[in-house]
Structure formats: structure tokens, C-alpha cells
């Protein structure tokens with residue numbers, strides 16, 4: 531992941547790389563990380579770029595850095611918004627790292643699932659304006675990241691797809707993935723899409739309301755910055771209280787059932803039948819490649 535931000539509220543500047551200094555003035559405050567570089571901006575707008583090849587899988591390490599980055603931005607009063615995107619061509623995020631759910635100990639599953647929960651609680655509950663610039667495919671956990679943002683813009687490439695495809699892996703999207711999905715697309719579309727484990731090509735995702743708009747890939751960041759400017763034009767307190775009002779019930783539900791949810795996950799994923807499904811799915815991915 532890579533995080534960047536810049537000088538004054540000039541929204542086109544949000545994705546400049548670390549260390550770049552226009553007019554000879556340093557505009558970045560950089561904080562390094564193994565999977566990301568984190569730059570705390572003065573504009574009020576950060577750009578977070580996933581950069582974990584080959585497919586930006588959400589591993590334990592990735593999730594931990596993601597949560598820490600969000601916390602840093604959240605605690606920086608100068609930061610009012612974040613645009614989330616990927617540096618990898620064609621992939622926003624491939625979702626949860628399946629290898630974290632295969633052949634590991636109960637302790638590992640517990641730690642992993644707590645990290646998934648933590649990331650979602652921070653992102654869905656963020657006070658910042660969050661815009662997902664979805665520049666590639668975004669299955670399952672990747673879709674959750676995008677859906678947890680306030681607004682989604684996707685590159686209009688029909689080869690890119692997004693959705694909660696858990697059922698295709700023989701696993702079940704947890705209730706808070708489902709709640710987030712329902713809040714974005716409504717109950718009927720969520721019910722059908724979840725049961726079928728559908729991955730929707732970008733144009734279909736737009737039609738269903740899973741993404742808010744499609745733009746040519748080269749216009750994605752420019753459009754994300756424009757949307758961000760529009761959302762930031764409102765007073766923060768009014769927008770934040772409204773966001774809390776809309777999302778609190780769903781967030782509270784996980785907070786109230788967090789330990790139970792971890793127990794359910796660990797029990798579920800430890801089952802030999804589930805382990806077998808996940809191994810077969812990984813095999814299928816490898817075969818598809820060769």
C-alpha cells in the first residue's frame with residue numbers, strides 16, 4: 531500500500547508519489563511501512579494506494595497496515611478525506627488472502643479474523659470522506675473495502691468485476707459483509723447476488739448500484755478528486771453525524787457480537803470440508819492460469 535497527500539486543497543494533487551517536491555518545497559510528510567508508504571497530507575485529502583503484488587490480497591500483515599494507516603489518518607485533524615485505489619494494473623484487491631485461511635492454527639485464524647473486523651470497523655466507521663477509485667477487479671473482501679467507502683467510482687472496463695463471490699468458494703459471507711452489501715444495493719439485489727456468489731462486470735455493477743459511477747480508467751483519479759471536493763464542501767460535523775446515523779446500527783451489531791463472530795469464523799474455517807473447498811479453489815486458480 532502507498533499513501534500520499536499534498537499541500538493546499540488542490541484536488542488533482544492527491545496521488546503524487548512520496549518525495550516529490552514541486553517548486554522545491556517539500557509537501558509530503560512520509561511515514562514508512564513494509565507494505566506501504568504513508569504520507570500525511572496538508573490538503574486534507576490522502577490517497578491510499580494498495581501495492582501488494584501480485585493481487586493485493588488482504589493478508590494479516592496487509593490488514594494490520596491498512597488499519598494502522600486509517601488510524602493515523604483519522605487521528606490527523608488536518609486529514610478530511612481519503613481516496614483508496616491500487617497501484618497494480620487490473621486489480622483493486624483480490625479480497626482476503628485465502629492462504630491465511632488454509633492449514634493454519636486456531637490462534638492464527640482468530641488473529642486473522644480480528645484483523646479483518648478491525649479493518650472494516652475503522653473503514654466503515656471512518657469520520658473521513660472515503661472514496662474508492664476501483665481500477666480493477668474487486669472480489670469478496672476487495673468488494674467489502676470498496677463498499678465500506680462513501681462513494682465508489684469504477685473504471686468502465688467490462689473485464690473488471692466486483693461482488694461478494696464467497697458462495698463460489700463454498701464459504702459464506704459473514705453478516706456484516708451482508709449488512710454492508712444490503713446498505714449499498716438493497717435487500718433483493720443483495721439476496722440474489724450473495725446466494726449466487728455473483729461477480730458483476732463493471733457495467734452491471736453500475737446498473738445494480740454496487741458502484742456509483744463508471745469512468746474511463748485514465749479519468750478515474752481526476753473524477754475521484756472532484757467527487758471528494760464535492761463531499762468536502764459540506765461542514766464536517768453535519769456530514770459526519772449523518773454518516774454515523776446511517777451506519778451506526780450495522781457497526782454496533784458487529785461490535786456487540788465480535789467475539790461470537792470470531793468463534794463462528796474459526797469453527798467454520800477449521801472444518802475439513804471448508805478446508806477442502808478452499809484448497810480446491812486455490813487449485814482452480816492455479817489451473818486457470820496454466
Ligand SMILES: CCCCCCCCC/C=C/C(=O)SCCNC(=O)CCNC(=O)[C@H](O)C(C)(C)COP(=O)(O)OP(=O)(O)OC[C@H]1O[C@@H](n2cnc3c(N)ncnc32)[C@H](O)[C@@H]1OP(=O)(O)O
Nearest residue numbers: 587624625626627628629667669670671702795798815819
Ligand atoms: C459463519 C460465518 C463464517 C465466515 C466464513 C468465512 C468468510 C470468509 C470471507 C471471505 C472473503 C474473501 O475475500 S475470500 C477471497 C475471495 N477472492 C477471490 O475469489 C479472488 C480469487 N482470485 C481471482 O479471481 C484472480 O486471482 C484475480 C484477483 C481476478 C486476478 O486474476 P489474475 O489472472 O490477474 O491473477 P491469478 O493468476 O489468478 O492470481 C495470481 C496469484 O495470486 C493468487 N491469488 C489470487 N487471489 C488470491 C487470494 N484471494 N488469496 C490468495 N492468493 C490469491 C493466485 O492463486 C495466484 O497465485 P500463484 O499461482 O501462486 O501465482
